[in-house]
Structures are given as C-alpha cells and as structure tokens.
Amino acid sequence: MASVRSPRLADVARAAGVSLATASRALADPALVRERTRKGVLDAAAMLGYVPHGAARALATRRSRTIGAVFPPVDNPIFAGATHALAQHLAVAGYTLLLASHDYDYDAELAATRALIERGADGMVLVGLVHRPETLATLARAGIPYELTWSLDCTGRHHCVGLSHRSASIRITQHLLDLGHREIAVIAGDTAHNDRARERLDGVRDALAARGIRLPARRVVEVGFSVARGRAAFAALLERAPGFTAVIGGNDPLAIGALLECRARGIAVPDAMSIVGFDDIELAGELAPGLTTIRVPSAEIGREAGRRLLARLAGRSVPKVKTMPAPLIVRGTTGPPPHAGAKPAPARRRPAVV
Amino acid sequence: MASVRSPRLADVARAAGVSLATASRALADPALVRERTRKGVLDAAAMLGYVPHGAARALATRRSRTIGAVFPPVDNPIFAGATHALAQHLAVAGYTLLLASHDYDYDAELAATRALIERGADGMVLVGLVHRPETLATLARAGIPYELTWSLDCTGRHHCVGLSHRSASIRITQHLLDLGHREIAVIAGDTAHNDRARERLDGVRDALAARGIRLPARRVVEVGFSVARGRAAFAALLERAPGFTAVIGGNDPLAIGALLECRARGIAVPDAMSIVGFDDIELAGELAPGLTTIRVPSAEIGREAGRRLLARLAGRSVPKVKTMPAPLIVRGTTGPPPHAGAKPAPARRRPAVV
DNA sequence: TTGTAGGCGTTATCAT
DNA sequence: ATGATAACGCCTACAA
Numbered sequence: 001m002a003s004v005r006s007p008r009l010a011d012v013a014r015a016a017g018v019s020l021a022t023a024s025r026a027l028a029d030p031a032l033v034r035e036r037t038r039k040g041v042l043d044a045a046a047m048l049g050y051v052p053h054g055a056a057r058a059l060a061t062r063r064s065r066t067i068g069a070v071f072p073p074v075d076n077p078i079f080a081g082a083t084h085a086l087a088q089h090l091a092v093a094g095y096t097l098l099l100a101s102h103d104y105d106y107d108a109e110l111a112a113t114r115a116l117i118e119r120g121a122d123g124m125v126l127v128g129l130v131h132r133p134e135t136l137a138t139l140a141r142a143g144i145p146y147e148l149t150w151s152l153d154c155t156g157r158h159h160c161v162g163l164s165h166r167s168a169s170i171r172i173t174q175h176l177l178d179l180g181h182r183e184i185a186v187i188a189g190d191t192a193h194n195d196r197a198r199e200r201l202d203g204v205r206d207a208l209a210a211r212g213i214r215l216p217a218r219r220v221v222e223v224g225f226s227v228a229r230g231r232a233a234f235a236a237l238l239e240r241a242p243g244f245t246a247v248i249g250g251n252d253p254l255a256i257g258a259l260l261e262c263r264a265r266g267i268a269v270p271d272a273m274s275i276v277g278f279d280d281i282e283l284a285g286e287l288a289p290g291l292t293t294i295r296v297p298s299a300e301i302g303r304e305a306g307r308r309l310l311a312r313l314a315g316r317s318v319p320k321v322k323t324m325p326a327p328l329i330v331r332g333t334t335g336p337p338p339h340a341g342a343k344p345a346p347a348r349r350r351p352a353v354v
Numbered sequence: 355m356a357s358v359r360s361p362r363l364a365d366v367a368r369a370a371g372v373s374l375a376t377a378s379r380a381l382a383d384p385a386l387v388r389e390r391t392r393k394g395v396l397d398a399a400a401m402l403g404y405v406p407h408g409a410a411r412a413l414a415t416r417r418s419r420t421i422g423a424v425f426p427p428v429d430n431p432i433f434a435g436a437t438h439a440l441a442q443h444l445a446v447a448g449y450t451l452l453l454a455s456h457d458y459d460y461d462a463e464l465a466a467t468r469a470l471i472e473r474g475a476d477g478m479v480l481v482g483l484v485h486r487p488e489t490l491a492t493l494a495r496a497g498i499p500y501e502l503t504w505s506l507d508c509t510g511r512h513h514c515v516g517l518s519h520r521s522a523s524i525r526i527t528q529h530l531l532d533l534g535h536r537e538i539a540v541i542a543g544d545t546a547h548n549d550r551a552r553e554r555l556d557g558v559r560d561a562l563a564a565r566g567i568r569l570p571a572r573r574v575v576e577v578g579f580s581v582a583r584g585r586a587a588f589a590a591l592l593e594r595a596p597g598f599t600a601v602i603g604g605n606d607p608l609a610i611g612a613l614l615e616c617r618a619r620g621i622a623v624p625d626a627m628s629i630v631g632f633d634d635i636e637l638a639g640e641l642a643p644g645l646t647t648i649r650v651p652s653a654e655i656g657r658e659a660g661r662r663l664l665a666r667l668a669g670r671s672v673p674k675v676k677t678m679p680a681p682l683i684v685r686g687t688t689g690p691p692p693h694a695g696a697k698p699a700p701a702r703r704r705p706a707v708v
Numbered sequence: 709t710t711g712t713a714g715g716c717g718t719t720a721t722c723a724t
Numbered sequence: 725a726t727g728a729t730a731a732c733g734c735c736t737a738c739a740a
Contacts, residue, residue, distance in 0.1 A: 008716095009718065019726065020728090021727060022726055053413075053718070057717080058409035059719075059733065060729095073438055080433075080434035084427055091454060097453045098420075098453075101442065102447060115445070119407050138403075142358075142360060184531035227635065227637055256637075281611075282607075288617055331490070362733055363734060364733080364734095373710065374709090375736080376709085378734065379735095379736095386709085387710080406734080407732085410732070411733080411735075412716090414734045414735040415716085
C-alpha cells in the first residue's frame with residue numbers, strides 16, 4: 001500500500017541485469033540494443049511500473065516536450081476550440097500543453113509567459129500582435145520559438161498564423177454596403193486591450209470611407225464580448241443614435257445579442273435591421289435566421305500553430321507568415337435596408353460562401 | 355544577438371560575489387539572508403536576466419508547481435469556463451496548468467494522465483467518475499493527489515467536487531411533472547462514454563417512475579453534445595414518436611437545438627412544447643423565451659478543484675466530497691402542457707430559483 | 709549569516 | 725552492444 005518510492009531507471013536496470021546506460025538506451029531507441037536486452041528492460045520497466053522522470057530528462061536533454069500557450073479568456077468559445085485542437089495535435093507528437101490564461105491584461109500575460117519559460121516550454125503560442133515589449137524580448141533572449149496567432153504580423157518580424165481582421169472586416173462591411181446600407185452602427189469589442197477588436201473596427205471605417213461615408217462616434221459602442229453586453233449595447237445604440245439599418249458586431253456573441261434584442265423588440269431581421277458578426281461560432285449557423293458572419297477557423301489556427309512549432313523544433317523551417325482563410329458567410333440576417341431603392345441585386349448574386 | 359547561453363544561478367552568484375547557496379537562498383526566502391546580500395543577488399539576477407530552470411528545481415525539490423488537468427473537449431463551453439477559472443486560480447499561487455484533452459475516449463485519457471504524471475504534475479484534475487482502472491491506480495501509486503470533478507463519488511473513495519447529476523435531473527423532471535406533463539421525450543448525451551449523461555438520463559427515468567410513468571425507448575435519443583445534433587434529434591423524435599409535450603435536453607446546447615427546431619417548425623414554446631436543458635450556459639438566459647435549466651457552476655468547480663488541490667499539497671486536509679449547488683432555474687421555455695386540465699398551479703408557486 | 713558538497717534521475721560521451 | 729561516468733542546474737543539510 002505505502003508506495004515507498006517510485007522506481008527510477010536504476011531500479012529497472014538492476015532488475016533487468018543491465019547497466020543504467022543500457023536501460024536508458026533500450027527505452028529510448030530500439031535500434032541501439034540487442035533485441036533480447038531490450039525485451040528484458042521493457043519487461044522490468046513494466047513490472048516495476050516505471051515512469052520516466054520528466055524533470056530529470058528535461059535537465060539532461062534541455063527539452064521538456066512541452067509547449068506553452070498564453071490565451072485570453074479560454075472560455076471564449078473561439079479560444080476554447082483552438083486550445084482543444086492545439087492540445088490534441090501536440091499530444092500525438094508526444095508533447096503536452098502548458099496553458100495560462102489572462103483577461104486581456106498584458107502584464108498578466110508577461111507574468112504568465114515568464115512562468116511558462118521557467119517551466120521549460122520548448123515553444124510558445126501567443127494570441128495577437130500587441131504585447132508588453134518584454135514579453136517577446138524575453139522569449140527571443142531565451143531562444144524559445146513562438147507563434148503569434150489570430151492576427152498577421154505585417155512587419156515580418158515574427159512567426160504568425162492568422163488572418164487580417166481588418167480586411168475581413170472590410171469585406172463584411174462591403175457586403176452591407178452592396179446591399180444598400182448607408183446608416184450603420186457598430187458594437188465593437190474592447191479596442192483598447194484587443195488588437196483584433198481594433199482592427200475590425202478600423203476595417204469598418206476603411207470600408208465606409210472608401211465610399212465616402214463617415215462613421216459617427218455615437219454609432220459606435222465598445223463593450224466586452226458577451227451576448228448580454230451585445231443586447232445592452234444594441235439597446236443603447238437604438239436610444240442614442242437611431243436611424244441605422246444595419247449593425248456590425250465585433251464578434252458573434254455580440255451580434256447574437258443584437259439579434260435577440262431585435263427579436264425582443266419586434267424588429268424584423270433582416271427586413272428592418274441587418275446584422276453581421278465575426279467568428280462563425282457554432283450557434284451562428286443554427287439560429288433562424290442564420291447569422292451572416294466571417295468564419296474564423298479557430299481550431300485550424302490552433303492546430304497550425306502547433307504544427308509549425310513542432311516543425312521548427314525539429315529543425316525544419318516554415319514560412320514566417322501563415323494566412324488562414326476567413327470567408328464571408330452570408331446567411332439570413334442580412335438583406336437590403338428597408339425602403340431600399342430598386343433592385344438590391346448584388347446580394348443575390350453572391351454565392352453563400354465567398 | 356546570439357544568446358550564448360541562458361545564465362544560471364552560478365552566474366548570478368558570481369556576479370553578486372556570493373556563493374551558489376546564498377544566491378539560491380536570497381531568491382527563495384528573503385528572511386534567510388542579510389538585506390544587503392539579498393539586494394545584491396536580486397540586482398545581479400535582474401541584470402543578467404536570470405530565469406530559474408524549472409526542471410532543475412523540480413529535480414531537486416521533487417515539486418514541479420504544476421497541476422495537470424485531463425478534460426473532455428475543452429471547447430464545450432462548460433469545460434472551457436472551468437479550465438479558465440482553474441488556470442487563473444493556480445496562477446495566483448504560482449502554479450501552472452498542464453492541460454490535456456480527449457474526445458470522451460478513456461484510453462486517450464489514460465495516456466494523457468501518464469503524460470502529465472511524467473511531466474511531474476504535483477496534482478491532477480479529472481472529469482467524472484468513470485475511468486480506466488489504471489488511470490486512478492497509476493495516480494495513487496505515484497502518490498499524486500487528484501480531484502474528480504463534475505460528478506460526486508458516493509463510494510467515498512476519491513476526492514471530488516461536483517454535484518449529483520441524477521438528483522438535479524430528478525428535480526428538473528419533477529418541475530415538468532408538476533406542470534402537468536406526462537408525455538416526455540429526452541435528447542440525451544452519449545451515455546456510453548459519459549457518466550454525467552447517463553446519470554441525467556437515469557434521473558429522468560427515476561422521476562417518472564416515482565409517478566408511475568415509463569419512458570419508452572422510442573422517446574429517447576442519444577447524440578453528441580451540439581446545437582445541430584439537438585435540432586436533428588428533436589426532428590427525429592417528432593417523426594418517430596410524436597405526442598410528447600415536453601423535451602428534456604441532456605445539456606443546454608441540445609435543448610437550444612430543440613428550441614430552434616421548434617421555432618423553425620412554428621411550434622410554440624412553451625405553449626405547445628416545453629423544453630428544459632442542463633448547465634445554464636450564458637446563452638440560456640439570453641434567449642427569448644429563456645431556457646429553463648439546471649445551473650452547473652462550472653467555473654466554481656474548476657476553481658474549487660484548484661483550491662482543494664493546493665490545500666492538500668500544502669498539507670492541509672479537505673473534506674473528501676465537496677458538493678456544489680445546482681439550482682433549478684425556471685425561465686420561459688416551460689409551462690403547462692396544451693389542453694392541460696384545471697389549474698397547473700404548482701408552476702406559479704415556485705420561485706424563479708429553487 | 710554564509711559557504712561546501714552531495715544528491716535529485718536522466719542522457720550522453722567515452723571507453724571497452 | 726554495453727558499461728562507467730560526467731554533466732544538466734538547483735536545493736539543502738551540514739559546517740564554518
């Protein structure tokens with residue numbers, strides 16, 4: 001009952017009647033020892049219930065077979081999907097995920113990064129482009145390869161896998177403009193602490209500006225990401241600056257909040273109000289009407305980040321920037337504005353997935 | 355540029371003009387060295403950008419300051435919340451989360467557990483009561499404290515923090531019975547690979563049996579957890595065994611799927627169909643009508659598991675079983691069945707949160 | 709208060 | 725093919 005002490009390699013070696021070195025080799029590389037010896041060692045190990053001591057191995061090999069990830073709230077469904085995919089991908093390669101999360105707090109992110117480096121993470125996954133300068137510097141100094149995810153680093157200084165939130169945002173805004181909308185409101189995420197949210201908002205402004213339309217400040221509200229906040233924000237916009245015919249949500253939960261508020265108020269979607277989101281969470285496609293949005297392949301981003309990191313650790317080199325597709329998904333929440341002029345044809349001509 | 359090699363404690367000691375031991379103590383416990391020495395060491399460490407080597411420390415102290423968690427799909431919002439809360443709680447105590455996930459596959463869970471043990475996890479969090487026998491045995495043999503979460507272990511053999519899914523399920527079923535429902539259908543989770551799903555389904559059967567009602571097999575469908583599957587399952591039930599006035603979802607996404615399908619078919623909720631879920635995800639309260647469900651405090655479960663593990667690692671002992679509250683949340687998706695007899699009073703008398 | 713030295717469990721470099 | 729043995733970087737009695 002009382003487990004005196006876990007067996008170590010020396011115990012296995014003794015039980016198998018070989019030296020420490022041979023036992024180590026037998027376990028590490030079948031080709032290095034005679035078949036008979038190997039079997040003896042394996043049996044002894046199984047018999048004793050031997051479990052290698054990772055820290056000792058890490059100390060000797062200077063590799064922990066561990067990848068660190070520092071994510072904003074992992075309970076955001078979009079990050080949860082990426083986390084899962086990343087962990088799964090690493091597992092098949094014998095790597096394990098060291099996970100830290102923070103609430104869009106860059107100091108916490110730095111602290112978490114330090115903690116993961118200290119734990120010996122062989123590689124690191126971060127979200128977004130904006131960080132404390134020390135964060136990336138520390139990583140670089142420690143010689144730890146890292147991948148920035150979600151966004152794309154146009155400076156070419158960092159490895160990254162993601163998409164241009166700005167241009168995706170331009171695309172979805174153009175979709176509304178093509179439908180004939182001119183009066184548009186935005187429920188943005190927290191642009192001060194989230195570069196994705198900022199890029200998305202900038203994209204809206206760009207697209208509007210390209211057609212000579214200004215986005216008045218009163219038509220923009222910034223909130224944290226959640227359905228409830230989306231509802232409240234939509235209500236606030238209606239109060240503060242009515243007259244818009246379309247709302248752009250900074251992400252799907254915000255857009256869904258707007259949709260629910262419309263339903264509660266009896267505002268017809270899309271006849272009286274068009275709504276678009278960003279991310280394409282599962283629910284977006286299940287609602288009726290379905291939410292028009294940009295699909296962000298979050299699981300693929302997580303997997304790809306893992307794949308690239310493992311490749312780099314194996315000495316292979318990968319292109320510095322990996323752009324993920326972010327298609328516009330047109331569903332039922334968008335249509336021509338009420339009292340729209342003649343034929344709002346463009347909308348119909350678009351395929352469902354652009 | 356070329357980072358020759360990361361500085362180690364010996365470098366710090368040399369720079370500070372003290373011995374290795376003193377440097378170690380200065381960093382570990384302020385009270386152990388003279389204030390002046392301490393400052394010298396700290397300065398030297400900062401100057402050199404010293405980062406302690408976790409593996410070496412773990413080897414020496416036999417503690418990794420790491421907690422392992424093996425979760426079913428972390429992208430299920432309910433697990434995502436727990437993961438986040440757990441990671442956050444551990445972080446403030448200087449611990450880090452080692453995360454592995456699997457798709458309700460117990461062999462994968464065992465493999466993941468082994469991987470985490472090998473990585474030196476000081477403690478471990480698992481989900482549910484059902485595991486490969488080796489999983490818990492290995493943990494016990496290695497002397498690693500663990501917490502089973504979500505469910506409650508009535509055998510008293512394991513530390514656990516969760517709730518009785520069976521009795522919660524009985525409560526919500528009784529709520530339907532009290533409203534006058536007699537013809538009930540169930541969209542259950544995968545009972546073969548998920549003890550929570552099984553307990554919930556059993557709870558429904560128990561509650562019905564207590565009133566002399568049988569649940570015919572054709573009124574039960576088992577599917578994986580997702581909104582889309584909930585929709586499809588509801589449609590299938592309607593086809594296969596119509597005539598029921600209430601559906602019980604194995605979790606909220608399933609119930610929401612049923613709700614959406616009702617909306618698509620023009621079935622009035624709750625007038626023609628009552629719907630209940632389980633978990634109380636954020637969306638449940640935002641829909642109109644709001645979803646009647648059981649609130650599972652997932653973030654609290656994650657945090658509590660962390661708290662208990664840290665306490666045990668610190669030598670404090672904790673009660674073996676921690677029961678979390680799982681209140682019935684009555685919202686708009688439940689009401690008396692159509693053509694119900696006289697007064698379906700019980701419903702009205704219940705407070706919103708029982 | 710500070711220094712010396714042995715040990716934590718593996719891997720890797722030599723020989724043999 | 726296998727066996728000694730020296731790292732790996734840190735902690736912690738024990739001594740001074």
